[in-house]
Amino acid sequence: MKSKVYISLLLAGWFFSPLASHARELPRIQGAQNQRQLLVNGKPYLILGGELGNSSSGTTEQADVILPKLAKLHVNTALIPVAWGQIEPTENKFDFSVLDHWIDVAREQHLHLVLLWFGSWKNAFSNDAPIWVRQDTKRFPRAISADGAELEILSTLGPETLKLDRTAFSTLMKHVREKDETQQTVLMVQVENEVGYLGLGGRDRSAVANQLFRSAVPDELIKKLESDEKLLSPKLSESFHPAGKSWQEVFGDAANEAFMAWNYARFIQSVAAAGKQAYPLPMYVNAQLPAPAERAGEYPSGGPHPDNLQIYRAAAPALDFYSPDIYWPNFEYWMQRYKLPGNAMFVPEARIDSAPFNAFYAYGEAKAFGFSAFGIDSVEPSLDSSESAPAIEQTYKTLDDLSDILVPAQASGHARGLVLHADSPRPTQTVSLGGFLFEATLSRSWPAKTLLTNDGAMIIVQTGPSEFFIAGRGLTVSFARDPDSDNQVAGIGSIDEVSRIDGKWVTQRRLIGDQSNQGRQLSMSANQVRIYRVVLYTAERAAAQ
Template sequence: MPHFEAAAGHKVFYVDGKPFTVLAVEIPWWDLIYGRYKETESVYDRLYPAAEKIGLNALKVPIKWSMVEPEKGVYDFSYIDHTKSMAEKHHLKLVLNWFGHYASGDGTIYGNLTGELYAPMYIVNDEKTYPRAVDGDGLVYHNAASYDYEPIINREIAAFRAFMQHIKQVDSQTHTILMIQVENEIAVFGVDRKNPKMWRDHSPATNKRFADNGFTDDLKFSAWDLSYNWIRRITEAGAEVYPIPFFHNYVGGEIADWMVGGAPGEDVQTYLQNCP
């Protein structure tokens, strides 16, 4: 199983008993179209031979939750199988990126309802069961789900467990899939977050959680809540099934100082502590 080992004060990644340096690029996802996922699953096939030709040894492939669970409780892993087959054909490994509750820096469950649908449509269409995030002025955002209501977290945990179970079934012997990135460039709202009113969800459940845990700083709360109540729980559920390496990307600093996850005053150490 792919794993890290400590060596001379450093962490070294091993695959099949040998050190492995991942040389990869990420392929796109927006031309994989909702309602036509099977029809469009080959749209990026040209990138596999291109990666092999330029000397890469892996590709990073986004996997949208809406592709894995097209209907509630019904799972489809055909795109995962397709990417694995293409990678093996071209002597490549894979890093899979779970695009779940939020993805792509927008902090939204969808950017559009074609190529940027991240959460399944049953989540998008049911605001009562899966409440939406609220900004500091009380405005509700249909495309941003609150991260403090258990139903959506539980649904994503179930889907991620099924995702990892399938990976275990098809890849535990071949080790084509090296590791999993859990979520992508998380945030709260799909708008410019230089506005402090966007630094956390203000839905009733989140307001209660904010007060009950003694927070006064919105950014510190969002870092804690997103990492501890959501990312960690999803990752641990997947690791119980198949414990290959998991990681999470953090967008911050001068590149994107408006992100919840990297806004001024927010401590990346929170993520390191809650998602070790």
């Protein structure tokens, strides 16, 4: 039986339902410094997201095929590109017909959308800008490499580039407001995509850029970094010398990337501010993260990498948060790098093969309000929601079932999560919640002790003083009393495998005997996502004889 405290917590107002027909207020990011949430109609909304492949949203026919498929995968929010070159193929002549159709079909499928503005930059390059922009290199100058090469990257310092990108984006936002303000199908907008300088030397070497690089660093940036000294990344803190004048003097070895971060952030600030004036939806930027040993310029230099976030915060206050696109194996590391005071946690792009596991960590441990698997349109949903369903479908269905208890648990600190892989540096991981320790290892066969799976993950939601919902797969979980809580011992009272049917929790079976290792552990299914309701008990420790 849940305590009254937990019942009131779970019944507190929150939102996770199909689109409202009459919106009362615009979506916004709000919450405590360490737990920011996306509010829709004033109530927290959990994004179970999928980002489409870059070439999957350019026609109306694609919407008719893709969006119904996403709904069957239990995706509730699709991230779709909107390219500058598509909506403004001729200067000053805009065409929103394709986008309008996507919005209409999303409404039919009870899906929300996040728009990805592929304006001056997409993955650092400028190939999604209109042809008439890319053809006129005098009006729209390009970044110059250290060897003098003119790159396929629009310079951040082109006044006409900024002016027309800003105009196109604000026109887009004005149109979305006219089309969608009542229904609010569109929740957020990503401004540009994985910006940064890719090329020799780590920064733009055009004549204008070189002159600015030799000039004094703006006072507003130095003052902001000094006031935020405790929030600076170790790299930025080590290189920052506010007594200097030029970028090289102030930032030392980090000067090239700091210079590019400032100029990308200022450009994006102008674009985002104009867009918000037209329609103030939440706006963010995403980062392409470096591979091991990559240097600035080999990865997009000056993007919203965690080393540069305080520069972005100084230059771009119109942005609501900053997000990592995580394709590398060290998912947990990058999530923690973005877990800064005041930054909402959202993963717009994640590898589709590891997404079914990493999603549990994102929502449970990092307290993300959203997670999105990239290339979601490549996944075919199951025909009958059987156990043969794709892994991401199983994960999203489970998170959908848990959403009404997960959202308030995130805010109150009653959720944890972890992910394990066969090559994880630690074969066993332990998290603490509610006075108990949850120790997880990858599932193994008995008695051979061989691995049954290469991956495992779980999310834990506390719903009572000793009651927990644990969802995941591929793990064996042991329980103990947290010694920091008291001197008691703990044991398993019961483990029920449960499912959500018509909004109610239904027990499918009670795990005893071999399935609970004689009452000592939770043995999760190795290959199927399951939800377990676990009741623990405590007892006084026997006095030593």
